[in-house]
Amino acid sequence: MKLVQKDSEKVIWDQMRTHASNTTSPILPNRVGSGLPKLMLYLILFVCATYLVYTLKLLNTSNLPCPEQDLLFSTRDSLQNITLTPAIVEPEKTELKHIVFGIAASAKLWEKRRNYIRLWWKKEAKMRGIVWLDNPVKTQPDDGLPPLKISGDTSHFAYKNKQGHRSAIRISRIISETMRLGMENVRWFVMGDDDTVFITDNLVRVLNKYDHNQYYYIGSLSESHLQNIYFSYGMAYGGGGFAISYPLAKALEKMQDRCIQRYPGLYGSDDRMQACMAELGVPLTKELGFHQYDVYGNLFGLLAAHPVTPIVSLHHLDVVEPIFPEVTRVEALQRLMLPMKLDSAGLIQQSICYDSSKSWTVSVSWGFAIQVFRGILSPREVEMPSRTFLNWYRRADYTAYAFNTRPVARNPCQKPFVFYMTKVRLNSTSNETISEYARHRVPHPACKWKILDPSNLDKVVVYKRPDPQLWDRSPRRNCCRVLESKKKGLVVDVGVCEEGEISEV
Numbered sequence: 001m002k003l004v005q006k007d008s009e010k011v012i013w014d015q016m017r018t019h020a021s022n023t024t025s026p027i028l029p030n031r032v033g034s035g036l037p038k039l040m041l042y043l044i045l046f047v048c049a050t051y052l053v054y055t056l057k058l059l060n061t062s063n064l065p066c067p068e069q070d071l072l073f074s075t076r077d078s079l080q081n082i083t084l085t086p087a088i089v090e091p092e093k094t095e096l097k098h099i100v101f102g103i104a105a106s107a108k109l110w111e112k113r114r115n116y117i118r119l120w121w122k123k124e125a126k127m128r129g130i131v132w133l134d135n136p137v138k139t140q141p142d143d144g145l146p147p148l149k150i151s152g153d154t155s156h157f158a159y160k161n162k163q164g165h166r167s168a169i170r171i172s173r174i175i176s177e178t179m180r181l182g183m184e185n186v187r188w189f190v191m192g193d194d195d196t197v198f199i200t201d202n203l204v205r206v207l208n209k210y211d212h213n214q215y216y217y218i219g220s221l222s223e224s225h226l227q228n229i230y231f232s233y234g235m236a237y238g239g240g241g242f243a244i245s246y247p248l249a250k251a252l253e254k255m256q257d258r259c260i261q262r263y264p265g266l267y268g269s270d271d272r273m274q275a276c277m278a279e280l281g282v283p284l285t286k287e288l289g290f291h292q293y294d295v296y297g298n299l300f301g302l303l304a305a306h307p308v309t310p311i312v313s314l315h316h317l318d319v320v321e322p323i324f325p326e327v328t329r330v331e332a333l334q335r336l337m338l339p340m341k342l343d344s345a346g347l348i349q350q351s352i353c354y355d356s357s358k359s360w361t362v363s364v365s366w367g368f369a370i371q372v373f374r375g376i377l378s379p380r381e382v383e384m385p386s387r388t389f390l391n392w393y394r395r396a397d398y399t400a401y402a403f404n405t406r407p408v409a410r411n412p413c414q415k416p417f418v419f420y421m422t423k424v425r426l427n428s429t430s431n432e433t434i435s436e437y438a439r440h441r442v443p444h445p446a447c448k449w450k451i452l453d454p455s456n457l458d459k460v461v462v463y464k465r466p467d468p469q470l471w472d473r474s475p476r477r478n479c480c481r482v483l484e485s486k487k488k489g490l491v492v493d494v495g496v497c498e499e500g501e502i503s504e505v
Contacts, residue, residue, distance in 0.1 A: 094208045096122070096200060098187035101129030102174040103146065104238070104269070105194035106167075110137045113194040115330050116317060118144055119337060120198045128183060131194070132174050134167060152177060157257075158264035169260060171269035175244055176253040187212035189249045191273075192241040195317050197333060201344035202310035205471050206287050207243060215248040215282045220290035223302075224392040225402045227294050231271050234284050238270035239315035240292035251280055291315055294392040299323055300418075301388035301405070304365045306348045308475045320389070323368070324420055325440060339367030339424045342433050343466040351480035351494050352379045352503045358452045363416075364480050364494055366464060367424065370437045371416040372454045372490070374447065379503045381406060383477075412445035417454045426466075435462045456487055464494040479503065 103117065110133065121127060121144060129146040139148060151170040159166035175189050188207055192198060210216050219236025222228050227237075236242035244252065259276040266272050274284070289312035293299065298321050314333075322332035340347050343366075351364045354376065361373040363382050373382075384406045391400040398405055409415050419437035426433050437460045444455060463483075470478075479501050484491035 094187055094204060094212060096125055096127055096204060098185060098212070099128070099190055099203070099207070099243075100178060100183055100186050100188070101127070101146065101190050101192065101198075102178045103129060103131045103192055103194055103196075104171040104174055105131050105133050107133050107135035107137045109194065113318075114143075114145060116195050116197055116333070117146070119330070119333050120200060121146060122200065127200070128186075129190075130174075130178055130181070132171075132177065134170060149177075157260055160264040161267050164267040168267065168269040168272065171238070172260065172272040173256065174269075175249055175273075176256045179249050179253045186246050188243050188245060190241060190243045191238055192313065193239045193315065195315060196239055196241055197314045197317065198241060199311055199313065199340060199344060199347065201340075202289060202312050202347070202471075203243075205310050205345065206289060206312055210245070210285070212245045213247060214245060215251070215280070216243070216245040216285055217248060217277050217282050218243040218285045218287055218290075220286055220288055220292065221402055222292045222294040222392070223401060223403070224294040225400050227392055228402055231267070232274055234278075235271055235274035236284055236290070237292035237294075238268070238273070240290040241313045241315070242270075242273075242290065248280070248282060252276060255279070287312065289313070293320065295320065295389040296392070296394060297321060297389040299389060300369065301386040301408075303348055303368055304363065304371060305350055305383055305385040306365065308349070308477055310345060310471055311348050335421070336367065339421065339433070339435060342424060342426050343367070343464065343468075345468055345470040346464065346466070346478070346494075349470075349478060350383060351478045352382050353480035353482060353492070354503075354505045355482045355485050355490070356505050357485055358454075360452075360454060362460075362480065362482060362490070362492065364462060364492060366462065366478075366494060367435065368421055370419040370460045370462070370492075372419070372457065372460075373416050374413050374449060374451045374454065376505055413447035413449045413451075415444060417444070417457065418442075419457075419460045422459075431465060433462075433464050433466060435464070436460075437462065457490065458488045460490045460492060462492045462494055467496065477503075 105113065117131070121129075123144050127146070131146050131148045132151045133148055134151060136150065137148065152173065154166070154169040154173065157166075157169045159169060161168075175191060178189060190198075190203065206218070210218065217236065219242030220240055221233060221235070222231075222237050256276055259279055260272055263272055263275045266275065277284070288307045288309045291302075291311070291314055293302070293314065293316045295302070295316075296319060300323075303323060317329055317333070322329045324332040324335055327335070336347075347367045348365050351366070353362050353364075354360065355362060359375060361375065361377045361382065363371040363373070365371075384404050386408050387396075387398060387405045388408060390396060393400065398407070418440045420440055422436050422438045424433055424435040439458055447453065462480075464478075476497065478494050479497040480492050480494045482490060483493050
């Protein structure tokens with residue numbers, strides 16, 4: 001049985017060998033086949049060892065400095081941490097050197113009115129401007145006045161207004177003629193008359209509110225409601241002065257002569273100017289500090305209750321009474337220049353307070369005058385100008401004004417006691433101005449009120465610290481406080497209102 005099995009196994013083995021010898025792919029011997037798993041194992045071990053060695057080498061080299069890589073990443077990281085802030089260059093503020101004045105004058109009135117120009121023209125400050133005349137006048141060297149020029153010929157322009165004068169055409173072209181002189185570094189052209197007095201520091205303050213690179217036409221209206229109706233509520237009155245930005249003046253110069261030809265029936269120079277502004281599409285920007293003063297009589301009511309805005313100009317000074325009594329018009333204005341030099345921002349600004357111990361109302365128009373009223377008047381009433389003047393048509397008609405007014409008191413007890421400024425100085429140690437106001441000695445009617453009579457007062461002394469940044473803040477009246485109340489005088493302090501301080505008894 002075993003023999004048969006062995007024989008059969010031998011037969012099978014011989015057949016397998018025979019088949020293997022007949023094939024082209026020899027079968028590996030049994031020992032080679034059994035070595036295949038070991039070869040695969042060695043190959044896997046070799047690959048693992050190689051990967052391990054490479055990984056270790058990579059880890060070691062990562063600690064070495066790599067200048068280019070470090071520079072790249074550190075630069076990127078540093079740029080992420082840096083906030084790029086562009087350099088902010090503050091624009092230069094407008095100064096007198098940026099303004100050119102064009103002053104309309106007449107040879108016939110030059111000898112008298114040049115004295116008004118001397119009051120405000122600052123030759124030492126290198127102010128720039130031209131006085132434009134209709135005819136030549138006698139001049140003196142170093143007379144402290146701007147250069148004089150003769151206006152161009154306007155005879156070819158039509159003028160058909162029977163009530164006016166054709167000099168209006170000449171005056172309306174002053175801005176354009178000044179523009180053609182080619183002055184450099186000009187931001188504003190300012191127009192005025194030979195009887196206009198400018199408070200130049202306040203003019204600069206007002207113009208600094210506006211971008212001189214844009215089109216601006218800045219000025220104010222007439223005080224006369226009828227004047228504004230007859231001419232325009234959108235017109236800057238030339239006597240009070242107005243300002244035109246350089247780009248607008250440049251545009252005006254190109255078209256003004258054609259524009260003037262279209263309006264031969266207009267009355268004056270300022271309405272011709274406004275007509276051209278309308279064609280350019282530029283409205284009037286109103287600034288209440290430019291004063292035309294189309295009134296007659298005494299300006300006291302207007303100056304003692306000046307609006308809360310810097311005073312820029314005064315006009316028609318030949319028509320109204322001197323602003324200080326018992327002196328000439330020029331002398332009165334010279335006195336006003338004294339406080340202007342110490343604190344131009346606060347000039348003629350009104351403050352209202354009360355002497356509660358005596359039941360008096362005190363109104364301070366700094367640098368000009370003080371009023372002391374018997375009794376308690378509300379600020380709403382005191383800040384309203386009293387009608388010490390007549391309107392332009394010489395009628396005592398309160399409806400003829402373009403603003404609110406109050407009548408002059410008829411009750412003898414309500415008539416104010418007025419004190420005009422006589423002198424002012426600056427205490428450099430305390431940086432305070434000390435101004436004195438003397439009582440205007442005029443008869444006062446008898447009063448039967450049992451309130452103490454202010455007629456015994458001789459003077460009022462006001463302490464005020466100059467405040468050049470007054471108009472950099474929102475408009476607000478300064479506050480005043482009665483510091484001392486004696487039989488013969490008052491001592492008052494004027495300054496910025498403290499927190500919670502108001503004008504009340």
